[in-house]
Amino acid sequence: MGGYIALAGLWGAPLSGASMNSARTFGPDLVGGDFSDFWVYVAGPFTGVFIAVGIAYLLRGSGGGADGSDAAQGSIKTLMKDAEKK
Secondary structure (H helix, E strand, O other): OOOHHHHHHHHHHHHHHHOHHHHHHHHHHHHOOOOOHHHHHHHHHHHHHHHHHHHHHHOOOOHHHHHHHHOOOOOOOOHHHHHHHH
C-alpha cells in the first residue's frame, strides 16, 4: 500500500500537481484563493461511493428485511435460522 501511494505521488504530482491528501491541497488553495481544481477532491470520494454501492447492489442484490438487519448487526441469528430449516 505504501509503495502504491509513493508511486502515485511520484507519477501524478509532476504531471498535474496532484496530492494524495486533500487537506494538504486545501491549505495553499485557501491562502491563494484559488479553488479551481479543488472540486476533484470533493467529487472523487462521492463518485467512488456511488460506484461501490452500485457494484455491491449488482453482486448482492438489494438486501434489507429482518435477516439483512440481523446480518448487518453481526447477529448469528440468521445462520441459526437457516440451520433450523434444514
